Amino acid sequence: MAQKWEHARVTGPSVAAGRELGRVEFGPDDLRRVREVVRTIVVERMPDRADNAVLAVHEVAVNSIVHGGGHGVLLIDETDDSLVFTIEDEDGTGSVPLLRDAGVDATSGRGLWIAQRLSDSLTIEARPARTRVRVHLRLAS
Template sequence: MTGHPPPDTPPFGTNQLLLVSIFDAGRFTEVRHAVDAVIRRCRLSAEKAADFVTAVNEVMINAVRHGGGSGELRLWESAQLVCEVRDRGPGFPAAGYLNRSQRPTPSPDGGMGLWIVQQTTDTLSIDSGPAGTTVRIGAALAPRTS
């Protein structure tokens, strides 16, 4: 479980919703390009933007591969840039994938995706159970200039 609002809580208040999209294997590339275009307009360095796009890509891959074949992506700006991906897969024991200090050994089923996400974002939370998985990642934004 995470410290974030429940997955059904939409980002309101001072948050600015930037993108909402449903994706599956057929729309994966299209949605990834849309995410990239939105992120490049946010207050992130080029390197941090590229890292965040990589992280979003990994989370989307996991939703398609392990989470029932599709997902819903929401991207918004608050105190940080936040991306949430939800799927309706069977869930998994998320605690074992958080705060890993060492690179995992790849397996035929993957094994590197969430480690890459952890390395390329400032925040990562996972809420997973039999009804699906919600992954939230965040990247600190540069201060606004006047």
């Protein structure tokens, strides 16, 4: 079961005009739960994209753990045309994480790059006390 992190919270609706489908507060021991929740929600709406969604969200959640204070919050919303996975943490740097293709010999540094390629859109918002990454997957019309 995920621990409740007092200082890691998303306030208000995560996506304007969206319907919240799930919320997971996570730390290093909760990545399996994050993947399970994402898979359960995506399989119902777009089964052919479940693997991509799980991997994209997992990569961003790992970044939250490694670079954002060891924990984060995942909110899953459904809008009229998309599923939106918002991962927020208390990065505290105020700088936007870099989206880069790491070199072939690199052992890390590909998480956001992978998430961007597996999603329809990836947005990153950095504030002095928080970093918020949104993975967007368009629903079939």
